[in-house]
Amino acid sequence: xxxxxDDIIDHSLAESIGYDTYPDWLKARLxxxxxxxxxxxxxxxxxxxxxxxxxxxxxxxxxxxxRNDKMKCWNENGRDLDRFRKNYRALNRSFNxxxxxxxxxxxxxxxxxxxxxxxTTKHHDGFCMWDTKTTDYRITHPDCPYHANPHANVVRDLFxxxxxxxxxxxxxxxxxxxxxxxxxxxxxxxxxxxxxxDRLKYPEIWSEFVNYVHRQIEELMTDYGxxxxxxxxxxxxxxxxxxIQMNAIAAMARKHQPGLIMADRTVGGVNENFITPEMEIPxxxxxxxxxxxxxxxxxxxxxxxxxFKPVGQVxxxxxxxxxxxxxxxxxxxxxxxxxxxxxxxxxxxxxGAWLKINGEAIYGTRPVAPxxxxxxxxxxxxxxxxxxxxxxxxxGHPDKIVITSFQPTIGSTMxxxxxxxxxxWRPVAQGFEARWPATLPSPHAxxxxxxxxx
Numbered sequence: 001x002x003x004x005x006d007d008i009i010d011h012s013l014a015e016s017i018g019y020d021t022y023p024d025w026l027k028a029r030l031x032x033x034x035x036x037x038x039x040x041x042x043x044x045x046x047x048x049x050x051x052x053x054x055x056x057x058x059x060x061x062x063x064x065x066x067r068n069d070k071m072k073c074w075n076e077n078g079r080d081l082d083r084f085r086k087n088y089r090a091l092n093r094s095f096n097x098x099x100x101x102x103x104x105x106x107x108x109x110x111x112x113x114x115x116x117x118x119x120t121t122k123h124h125d126g127f128c129m130w131d132t133k134t135t136d137y138r139i140t141h142p143d144c145p146y147h148a149n150p151h152a153n154v155v156r157d158l159f160x161x162x163x164x165x166x167x168x169x170x171x172x173x174x175x176x177x178x179x180x181x182x183x184x185x186x187x188x189x190x191x192x193x194x195x196x197x198d199r200l201k202y203p204e205i206w207s208e209f210v211n212y213v214h215r216q217i218e219e220l221m222t223d224y225g226x227x228x229x230x231x232x233x234x235x236x237x238x239x240x241x242x243x244i245q246m247n248a249i250a251a252m253a254r255k256h257q258p259g260l261i262m263a264d265r266t267v268g269g270v271n272e273n274f275i276t277p278e279m280e281i282p283x284x285x286x287x288x289x290x291x292x293x294x295x296x297x298x299x300x301x302x303x304x305x306x307x308f309k310p311v312g313q314v315x316x317x318x319x320x321x322x323x324x325x326x327x328x329x330x331x332x333x334x335x336x337x338x339x340x341x342x343x344x345x346x347x348x349x350x351x352g353a354w355l356k357i358n359g360e361a362i363y364g365t366r367p368v369a370p371x372x373x374x375x376x377x378x379x380x381x382x383x384x385x386x387x388x389x390x391x392x393x394x395x396g397h398p399d400k401i402v403i404t405s406f407q408p409t410i411g412s413t414m415x416x417x418x419x420x421x422x423x424x425w426r427p428v429a430q431g432f433e434a435r436w437p438a439t440l441p442s443p444h445a446x447x448x449x450x451x452x453x454x
Contacts (some may be wrong), residue, residue: 038328049094055124098337106161113359176236180209184196209244229262275291277290285326287325360449385449405431406450408425416446
């Protein structure tokens with residue numbers, strides 16, 4: 001898609017990420033990325049064995065979400081941070097996900113209508129889910145009982161499985177590393193999530209850390225097949241206080257992966273190629289590529305008994321995101337044994353069933369003003385408008401639908417996606433009205449398709 005976007009550009013935001021300076025090839029790749037609209041993000045590592053928030057329990061500051069007295073793992077460690085850290089660090093010694101089947105994960109994501117996967121190759125705790133040569137703190141080290149399993153090099157097997165389903169690969173990597181002795185140096189006190197020493201006073205330690213990060217990213221960019229997106233987390237790692245030479249990383253990564261898109265999250269500048277709102281949906285189009293990452297359950301990682309969002313709520317989220325020009329990256333946390341929870345799988349498959357009927361209004365479309373009219377959301381492709389109608393608050397729909405923002409081309413046919421017949425409509429003073437058909441092809445939301453004169 002290469003439609004003109006100046007009518008919705010937030011120029012201040014475009015400037016903050018350098019969008020106007022991007023070369024044509026990168027803008028084209030970002031249009032390709034925007035076409036996909038729906039992906040899965042997977043947080044999965046040894047931390048899936050505990051009921052704490054992934055990685056964050058290691059940080060001294062106590063937030064309601066990283067350590068609290070309702071957490072079994074916190075209580076079992078006597079609510080003592082040193083003990084908690086020691087035993088958290090040892091979770092690799094009990095991590096043995098013998099039911100991990102990357103092809104099954106890819107099948108579920110594909111059935112859900114997802115077009116790409118973002119996988120956490122390394123979260124902030126520093127544990128590597130690939131066969132890195134930079135540290136022993138990895139899934140393929142003999143300390144981990146899973147190391148001898150044929151699927152032990154998780155990143156390789158997972159990426160290969162999703163590619164076999166024609167899905168794009170987004171590689172999550174945390175720039176911060178709370179295991180690395182050159183980030184949280186053991187000779188200094190750990191006060192927060194940041195590097196725990198003054199890098200200007202100890203440049204030799206910082207240099208070791210920068211080299212470490214570059215080496216790990218280069219491994220992922222060279223040994224794990226085609227990578228489409230490098231998704232960098234740990235936004236506090238940025239100039240001037242935590243400069244890891246991002247321009248050099250970008251150049252190196254793109255040498256190995258031509259056409260690579262990068263998301264240096266929350267940092268701004270030319271290496272944050274798209275914006276990544278977390279657990280929220282912007283109220284209006286941003287005018288630059290963006291992707292909301294939101295969990296299917298209440299947590300990013302696996303939690304026994306987690307409550308998953310109803311399918312209708314996820315469909316509504318997807319429709320809101322796409323009508324405002326974004327992608328939805330839906331978070332799923334597999335179990336310690338390597339299984340996607342059955343309840344999550346059922347929801348994903350039902351979302352996919354809705355998309356099989358209505359995906360034409362989602363994939364490859366662009367936002368069109370006024371974007372929303374009540375519970376109706378709009379997308380477009382060329383001169384075709386899609387009006388995505390969500391159920392009323394009380395459920396169901398009225399006898400007729402009235403839209404004032406558009407009037408179809410006189411004499412043209414209006415279609416209901418999933419229905420072979422034409423949908424009767426008539427122009428009114430402003431816009432048009434249409435009566436609902438006797439039967440509807442899908443639950444959760446319905447899509448009217450019509451052409452307008454441009």
